[in-house]
Amino acid sequence: MFRACRRLNLRAVAVHSEADADALHVRDADQAVAIGPAPARESYLDIERIIEAARRVGADAVHPGYGFLSENWRFAEACRRAGLVFVGPSADAIRTMGDKTEARRLMARAGVPVVPGSPETVVDVGEAEMVAGDIGYPIILKAAAGGGGIGMARVTTARELRGAFATAARRAQAAFGRGDLYVERFLERPRHVEVQVFGDAAGTLLHLGERECSLQRRHQKLVEESPAPHLPPATRQGLVAAALAGARAIGYVNAGTFEFLLDEGGAFYFLEMNTRLQVEHAVTEEVTGLDLVVEQLRVAAGERLAWRQVDVVPCRAAIECRVYAEDPARGFLPSPGTIERLELPSGEGIRVESGVETGSVVSVHYDPLLFKLVAAGATRAEAVGRLAAALERCVVEGVHTTLPLLRRVLASPELHEGRVHTQMIEQGAFNA
Amino acid sequence: MPDEIKAHITGVVFQIAAKAGDRVAEGDAVIVLESMKMEIPVEAPRDGAVKEIRVREGQTVQEGDVVAVLE
Numbered sequence: 001m002f003r004a005c006r007r008l009n010l011r012a013v014a015v016h017s018e019a020d021a022d023a024l025h026v027r028d029a030d031q032a033v034a035i036g037p038a039p040a041r042e043s044y045l046d047i048e049r050i051i052e053a054a055r056r057v058g059a060d061a062v063h064p065g066y067g068f069l070s071e072n073w074r075f076a077e078a079c080r081r082a083g084l085v086f087v088g089p090s091a092d093a094i095r096t097m098g099d100k101t102e103a104r105r106l107m108a109r110a111g112v113p114v115v116p117g118s119p120e121t122v123v124d125v126g127e128a129e130m131v132a133g134d135i136g137y138p139i140i141l142k143a144a145a146g147g148g149g150i151g152m153a154r155v156t157t158a159r160e161l162r163g164a165f166a167t168a169a170r171r172a173q174a175a176f177g178r179g180d181l182y183v184e185r186f187l188e189r190p191r192h193v194e195v196q197v198f199g200d201a202a203g204t205l206l207h208l209g210e211r212e213c214s215l216q217r218r219h220q221k222l223v224e225e226s227p228a229p230h231l232p233p234a235t236r237q238g239l240v241a242a243a244l245a246g247a248r249a250i251g252y253v254n255a256g257t258f259e260f261l262l263d264e265g266g267a268f269y270f271l272e273m274n275t276r277l278q279v280e281h282a283v284t285e286e287v288t289g290l291d292l293v294v295e296q297l298r299v300a301a302g303e304r305l306a307w308r309q310v311d312v313v314p315c316r317a318a319i320e321c322r323v324y325a326e327d328p329a330r331g332f333l334p335s336p337g338t339i340e341r342l343e344l345p346s347g348e349g350i351r352v353e354s355g356v357e358t359g360s361v362v363s364v365h366y367d368p369l370l371f372k373l374v375a376a377g378a379t380r381a382e383a384v385g386r387l388a389a390a391l392e393r394c395v396v397e398g399v400h401t402t403l404p405l406l407r408r409v410l411a412s413p414e415l416h417e418g419r420v421h422t423q424m425i426e427q428g429a430f431n432a
Numbered sequence: 433m434p435d436e437i438k439a440h441i442t443g444v445v446f447q448i449a450a451k452a453g454d455r456v457a458e459g460d461a462v463i464v465l466e467s468m469k470m471e472i473p474v475e476a477p478r479d480g481a482v483k484e485i486r487v488r489e490g491q492t493v494q495e496g497d498v499v500a501v502l503e
Contacts, residue, residue, distance in 0.1 A: 039444070218470075325468065326468075333440070333441050333472065334441055334442075334443065334467040334468040334470055334472070335441075336442050336443075336467060336468065337442075364442055364443050364444055364466075364467045364468060364492065365444070365468075366468065366469070367468060367469050368468040368469075368470075
């Protein structure tokens with residue numbers, strides 16, 4: 001972010017909580033403003049305090065990053081009202097795509113394939129049975145108010161539906177205060193492939209290719225790469241066309257990502273749209289040689305996209321992994337603490353984006369992502385080889401990390417052959 | 433069987449799921465901790481009645497701290 005600002009001769013101001021007063025991002029910025037105590041609700045998630053900080057330093061624009069308030073339409077709206085440019089899409093686009101049922105409805109209308117299922121929540125188990133009969137088993141029951149897998153239940157046969165429905169509704173009621181469920185077809189071993197799109201205010205809309213992000217757990221991605229391996233050209237064209245149609249339907253401006261699930265037969269379905277920069281945007285940057293953050297700032301300033309579709313050419317392969325302060329040996333329990341020693345690799349084709357250094361305190365209050373490691377190469381095999389070697393050179397002491405798991409993933413035949421799906425990690429495919 | 437229920441991770445008490453006097457079954461969440469944006473239940477190690485809850489919502493607990501006691 002700050003690198004991009006410097007390239008455009010912009011001054012960058014960081015905001016930080018009391019816990020992050022010594023954080024790397026604070027030192028990298030030209031100026032820093034404290035916005036409150038450690039709990040995110042009282043600092044990074046406090047819209048008023050951030051707007052106030054922006055006013056105080058005389059900021060022109062606010063970049064929301066990719067966590068915290070980056071997909072909060074109220075924040076985008078509050079920036080606009082305060083006369084600040086929000087570096088991202090309109091508040092309306094964020095709100096629309098943030099409502100998962102509305103997004104699904106809108107995308108289906110735009111001709112984007114969605115996972116077959118009930119258009120809305122079902123009124124009772126009878127309706128669930130009817131929908132399931134139509135779309136075919138296995139199905140998955142999902143809580144309308146859901147998140148984090150709570151209230152989700154996979155149902156293999158019609159016989160199991162009644163019991164599973166009652167349990168899922170009760171769990172959703174207990175967790176979210178609402179027990180209503182909807183029904184979707186359950187996809188076996190699907191891949192997660194997403195398409196990066198970019199629009200400007202003049203109505204230009206481009207795609208920057210796809211990323212394969214199947215290796216994830218609890219909907220948190222661990223490994224991402226581009227181009228997606230073994231993607232038939234027709235499927236790739238279909239994905240890109242669907243993403244552009246979806247973006248056009250909402251008049252999308254700035255960087256965004258359409259996420260899809262691919263089933264084993266090669267059919268794909270819209271999952272959701274991320275109306276912000278993604279953690280894994282670096283993969284696309286390495287593949288295309290384009291700087292997405294610079295372009296986000298330029299487009300937010302009202303400029304037209306500097307690229308045409310023909311300029312966006314995948315020149316090489318790139319693969320990224322995320323190192324989290326979590327203990328894979330104990331069910332990925334969070335591992336806060338102090339980093340006693342940190343050694344990060346460098347070398348040809350290696351890019352490291354780290355939020356921590358030796359001595360950093362990894363707080364219980366924030367996301368466990370420590371750093372991202374990206375490797376690029378002329379071929380996928382070269383990129384994979386470089387990432388595997390780079391992982392071996394990483395040293396993190398003081399907290400548990402996902403490094404041991406990532407090393408096993410990079411050594412696995414599944415990864416080398418590009419045969420991955422979203423359920424692999426949770427099924428224990430890479431356990432020690 | 434242990435009477436003390438200890439936090440297995442460092443985190444902030446997000447929710448107190450049971451109160452003194454409540455009957456809990458093995459595996460029930462007694463309190464829920466929040467750490468690194470994840471909600472992690474601290475479960476009862478056995479069936480029993482809750483004698484005491486030793487923490488309050490919003491409090492930071494360290495791994496190994498006693499958060500509740502069973503009868």
